[in-house]
Amino acid sequence: MKKLAVGIDIGGTNSVFGFVDDVGHVHAKSSIKTAEFEHVDDYVKILSDEIRKLFTSIPDSELIGVGIGAPNGNYYKGTIEFAPNLRWKGIIPLADMFSKELNLPVVLTNDANAAAIGEMVYGNAKGMKDFIVITLGTGVGSGLVVNGEMVYGHDGFAGEVGHTTVYPGGRMCGCGKKGCLEAYCSAKGIVKTYLNYLKKNDLKPEIPAEEVTPKFIYDKAVQKDLYALKTYKKTGKILGMALTNSVAHLSPEAIFLFGGITNSGDMIFDPIKKSFEKNLLPIYRNKIKILPSGVKENDAAVLGAASMVWKEYGKNI
Amino acid sequence: MKKLAVGIDIGGTNSVFGFVDDVGHVHAKSSIKTAEFEHVDDYVKILSDEIRKLFTSIPDSELIGVGIGAPNGNYYKGTIEFAPNLRWKGIIPLADMFSKELNLPVVLTNDANAAAIGEMVYGNAKGMKDFIVITLGTGVGSGLVVNGEMVYGHDGFAGEVGHTTVYPGGRMCGCGKKGCLEAYCSAKGIVKTYLNYLKKNDLKPEIPAEEVTPKFIYDKAVQKDLYALKTYKKTGKILGMALTNSVAHLSPEAIFLFGGITNSGDMIFDPIKKSFEKNLLPIYRNKIKILPSGVKENDAAVLGAASMVWKEYGKNI
Numbered sequence: 318m319k320k321l322a323v324g325i326d327i328g329g330t331n332s333v334f335g336f337v338d339d340v341g342h343v344h345a346k347s348s349i350k351t352a353e354f355e356h357v358d359d360y361v362k363i364l365s366d367e368i369r370k371l372f373t374s375i376p377d378s379e380l381i382g383v384g385i386g387a388p389n390g391n392y393y394k395g396t397i398e399f400a401p402n403l404r405w406k407g408i409i410p411l412a413d414m415f416s417k418e419l420n421l422p423v424v425l426t427n428d429a430n431a432a433a434i435g436e437m438v439y440g441n442a443k444g445m446k447d448f449i450v451i452t453l454g455t456g457v458g459s460g461l462v463v464n465g466e467m468v469y470g471h472d473g474f475a476g477e478v479g480h481t482t483v484y485p486g487g488r489m490c491g492c493g494k495k496g497c498l499e500a501y502c503s504a505k506g507i508v509k510t511y512l513n514y515l516k517k518n519d520l521k522p523e524i525p526a527e528e529v530t531p532k533f534i535y536d537k538a539v540q541k542d543l544y545a546l547k548t549y550k551k552t553g554k555i556l557g558m559a560l561t562n563s564v565a566h567l568s569p570e571a572i573f574l575f576g577g578i579t580n581s582g583d584m585i586f587d588p589i590k591k592s593f594e595k596n597l598l599p600i601y602r603n604k605i606k607i608l609p610s611g612v613k614e615n616d617a618a619v620l621g622a623a624s625m626v627w628k629e630y631g632k633n634i
Numbered sequence: 635m636k637k638l639a640v641g642i643d644i645g646g647t648n649s650v651f652g653f654v655d656d657v658g659h660v661h662a663k664s665s666i667k668t669a670e671f672e673h674v675d676d677y678v679k680i681l682s683d684e685i686r687k688l689f690t691s692i693p694d695s696e697l698i699g700v701g702i703g704a705p706n707g708n709y710y711k712g713t714i715e716f717a718p719n720l721r722w723k724g725i726i727p728l729a730d731m732f733s734k735e736l737n738l739p740v741v742l743t744n745d746a747n748a749a750a751i752g753e754m755v756y757g758n759a760k761g762m763k764d765f766i767v768i769t770l771g772t773g774v775g776s777g778l779v780v781n782g783e784m785v786y787g788h789d790g791f792a793g794e795v796g797h798t799t800v801y802p803g804g805r806m807c808g809c810g811k812k813g814c815l816e817a818y819c820s821a822k823g824i825v826k827t828y829l830n831y832l833k834k835n836d837l838k839p840e841i842p843a844e845e846v847t848p849k850f851i852y853d854k855a856v857q858k859d860l861y862a863l864k865t866y867k868k869t870g871k872i873l874g875m876a877l878t879n880s881v882a883h884l885s886p887e888a889i890f891l892f893g894g895i896t897n898s899g900d901m902i903f904d905p906i907k908k909s910f911e912k913n914l915l916p917i918y919r920n921k922i923k924i925l926p927s928g929v930k931e932n933d934a935a936v937l938g939a940a941s942m943v944w945k946e947y948g949k950n951i
Contacts, residue, residue, distance in 0.1 A: 389917075398917075447788040461883060463780050463787075470780075470885025471764040472921065480915045481879040485801060492915055562798040566778060566883045568787025598797045598809055600706075600715075604789065 319344075319378040322630075323368055323421070324623030326428065327351060327387040329402035332360075334368055335616070336375060337623035339631060341439035343616050344375050357405040357414070365418040382422040383415055384625035386431030386618055391473035395425045424625040428452070428618060430467055430476060432610070433460025434628055435621030436573055441611030447569045450610065451478065451560070453576035456491075457499040457506075463567060479503070483559050498559045507531050507552050507578065514544040535581050549581070553588025560589070561596040564605055575610035575617065636661075636695040639948075640685055640738070641940030643745065644668060644704040646719035649677075651685060652933070653692060654940035656948060658756035660933050661692050674722040674731070682735040699739040700732055701942035703748030703935055708790040712742045741942040745769070745935065747784055747793060749927070750777025751945055752938030753890055758928030764886045767927065768795065768877070770893035773808075774816040774823075780884060796820070800876050815876045824848050824869050824895065831861040852898050866898070870905025877906070878913040881922055892927035892934070 321336040321344060328351060335346035349367055354360035372380065389400040395412025397403065412423040426434075433450040436442040442450075446465040452458040457479030461468040468475045479499035480492055487496030488509070500506050511534050512526055522529050537545035560572055578585055590607055597605075612620055638653040638661060645668060652663035666684055671677035689697065706717040712729025714720065729740040743751075750767040753759040759767075763782040769775040774796030778785040785792045796816035797809055804813030805826070817823050828851050829843055839846050854862035877889055895902055907924055914922070929937055 445788075447792075463785050464783050466781050468780050468884060471762075471887035472885055472918075474917050475764075475883065475885035477882040477885075477915055477917075481882045482800075482875060482913065483802070485875060494913065494915065558799060558802060562879060563883065565794040565798045566792065566880065567785060568789055568792035568794075570788035596799065596811065598794055598811065600791050600794075601789075 319375075320381050321375070321378050322381055322623040322626035323383040323419075324619040324621070324626075325364070325383065325385045326431070326618030326622050327385060327397075327403075329388070332364060333619055334364065334371075335619040335623070336372065336378070336380075337620060339627055341620055341624075343619060344378070345371050346616070346619060347371050352404065355404060357409050357411070360405075361411070361414045361418055365415065368419065380421055382424065382626035382630045383419060384431065384622040385411065385415065385423065385425040386428040386622040387411065387425060388427065390425045390427040390430075392424070392426040392430065392467070392469045393473040395423065397425075422626075422630055424629050426467070426469075426625065427458065427476075428621070429458030430460040430469075431621035431625060432458070432575055432612070432617060433462055433621075434467060435612050435617060435624040436610060437462060438624035438627055439612055439620050441573060441608055442571065445570050447567060449478070449563055449567065449569045449572045451572060451574050453502060453574060453578050455504055457503050461567060478559070478563055481559060481562060483555055498555070501555045502552055502559075504531050504577070507534065507548060510551050511544060511548040514547055518544070520544070531578055538581070538584060549584050550588045552578075553585055554592040557589040557592025558596045560593055560607070561598070561601075564601050565598060568601060569605060571606040571608055573608050573610045575612070576614075579609050636692075637698050638692070638695050639698055639940040639943035640700040640736075641936040641938070641943075642681070642700065642702045643748075643935030643939050644702060644720075646705070649681060650936055651681065651688075652936040652940070653689065653695070653697075654937060656944055658937055658941075660936060661695070662688050663933070663936060664688050669721065672721060674726050674728070677722075678728070678731045678735055682732065685736065697738055699741065699943035699947045700736060701748065701939040702728065702732065702740065702742040703745040703939040704728065704742060705744065707742045707744040707747075709741070709743040709747065709784070709786045710790040712740065714742075739943075739947055741946050743784070743786075743942065744775065744793075745938070746775030747777040747786075748938035748942060749775070749892055749929070749934060750779055750938075751784060752929050752934060752941040753927060754779060755941035755944055756929055756937050758890060758925055759888065762887050764884060766795070766880055766884065766886045766889045768889060768891050770819060770891060770895050772821055774819050776880075778884060795876070795880055798876060798879060800872055815872070818872045819869055819876075821848050821894070824851065824865060827868055828861060828865040831864055835861070837861070848895055855898070855901060866901050867905045869895075870902055871909040874906040874909025875913045877910055877924070878915075878918075881914060881918050885918060886922060888923040888925055890925050890927045892929070896926050
């Protein structure tokens with residue numbers, strides 16, 4: 318009887334789920350549209366039905382639990398709280414709801430924490446006791462691991478490195494504050510940096526400004542476009558500097574970068590590392606690794622969510 | 635037979651030591667001059683002699699271990715490493731040296747970490763699992779506690795919040811970087827802020843500039859001196875902002891402020907709290923306490939050092 322964990326990654330548009338074994342093999346995967354459900358009860362019911370349905374396709378196996386990575390997910394309470402990109406407002410006791418529906422233990426946290434546990438269980442952080450995962454995407458998320466344990470903080474909301482201030486009074490962030498790391502290093506932030514460079518030089522992108530994406534900037538950078546290259550340099554410089562503040566708190570063994578832009582390889586890692594080493598306190602220099610995530614991006618969210626189940630219940634079941 | 639821990643606080647000028655019981659009572663205390671010893675071997679020998687001598691004055695008691703708070707102290711290795719304000723250069727295996735000399739277990743860490751453990755064992759952080767202690771003095775130090783455990787990081791050097799960057803490219807810090815929190819909120823930083831205000835207004839302090847201390851500025855502020863009051867406001871503003879970056883990492887239940895300037899009471903706490911709440915991510919607002927340390931300042935360093943022994947060996951001895 319093969320033991321499997323359900324991993325659910327809840328995004329504003331889609332909810333992806335899959336069945337994952339202890340070595341990180343995804344046995345089946347599917348998704349439903351999160352945004353289609355006005356009421357969260359309907360969502361939990363339908364998603365549970367889909368999970369049960371897909372599970373019948375896997376022979377000789379049993380489920381040991383459910384892991385959920387969700388925006389604004391609170392590990393202690395199993396809730397999602399005031400998630401700005403979900404339709405269900407207020408505080409939703411999602412872990413309890415799924416637990417009742419599926420009759421399984423449910424662990425829930427935010428997506429970046431799930432990514433960090435995924436890195437620890439299935440990725441490049443195996444055996445590490447102190448590390449940080451930074452997720453670079455629509456937002457900038459983070460998962461912190463100290464003494465081998467996730468840092469949830471007293472309220473379950475620790476690990477918002479994307480909202481540390483890098484430039485006091487700087488660029489407006491979606492959170493309402495100014496100068497946050499996310500305002501510069503999220504997908505939107507990177508695009509803004511690029512468009513700012515063009516504007517300053519009285520230039521316009523070849524496509525409508527609102528259609529510019531990090532992928533577009535990447536393609537331009539590969540073609541040696543000056544402003545695309547400058548954008549990479551500036552993004553790396555800011556991220557490298559911000560990460561030294563994380564080091565001054567936690568002195569991790571490694572920092573893993575996860576998400577679309579990390580696929581640009583040296584083009585983004587080089588300026589990050591340069592700025593990082595330059596801004597580190599001398600005692601930390603040349604000993605903290607900045608690495609790409611070791612979890613395959615396609616399955617990462619589901620793996621991260623499922624990994625929580627293996628970390629929490631794997632040994633006892 | 636009363637059980638006692640030895641607490642040693644090593645400073646650049648003095649080394650203070652004392653015998654502390656499990657409830658934080660200091661039974662005897664004395665000191666030697668750190669700076670008088672050219673060789674660390676002599677220092678360890680003489681200090682050990684002094685410890686033995688003073689111990690004979692306490693009847694019916696036994697020693698369970700030694701705790702040392704030292705600049706650049708490394709918990710994992712029991713060493714002090716390249717401490718800029720000590721005469722002994724390089725890496726000194728101080729814990730081993732004292733352990734051999736006194737035949738007792740020795741725990742060593744830096745002074746701010748010792749202060750944090752002191753807060754947890756004897757002070758206002760009793761029962762808290764997630765909190766931060768910030769020490770405001772010659773430097774700005776910090777001790778971080780997560781999930782009930784000290785954060786030492788992978789190398790023993792975690793918790794340097796004083797060297798997080800608050801203003802990129804800002805004021806030069808003693809560490810060689812620019813814009814560190816310490817450059818603004820250490821004793822020297824506060825004095826610099828005050829002198830800068832005077833200079834900008836073509837004024838000079840009534841005493842030679844090099845004799846101005848935070849105490850002098852405090853006395854001026856009490857007399858409603860405009861620039862002294864501005865200095866408090868600016869110091870609080872910067873510290874409050876910097877602390878929100880620590881919250882975005884660890885979401886602690888409370889932040890304890892320790893050291894001379896915290897004796898100014900509301901004059902410093904009010905601007906800190908105002909700036910803190912203003913700069914916090916909304917999910918953290920109005921739930922994280924900023925409090926003065928609950929450990930008496932006079933004995934704090936010795937209590938902090940001794941508390942490590944009680945935390946580590948107290949239950950088993």
